[in-house]
Amino acid sequence: MSLHSHAVPRTTHTMNLDQVAEINERLAATSLSTADIGLEAPAGVLAEIVLEGSPTFGYLWARLRAGGQEAGRVLLHTDQLKAISRALHLAHHHWGL
DSSP states (O other): OOOOOOOOOTTOOOOOHHHHHHHHHHHTTSOOBTGGGTOOSSOOEEEEEEEESOTTSOEEEEEEEETTEEEEEEEOOHHHHHHHHHHTTOTTOOOOO
16 A cells, blocks of 8 residues: 655645545445445445546546446545545545645
């Protein structure tokens, strides 16, 4: 496991892609449901987080699966990203300004 100890300046909107990669590493080894991060619908397990758009100001989506199949995707907001990092014990992650 690698830890990234650098801080993202609060004046930038650039996504920390290292944080996304670290979440995806953890998701490959554990099961985290949409309910675990405060999303009631759609129900499913987070398969991975994907970036859409520019890393400068893009959108992060959770690809979901249910019953072993693709179950759609959901747009993630700061509160969900914080909940994901907390649930995966990634206390060094910083989301939002």
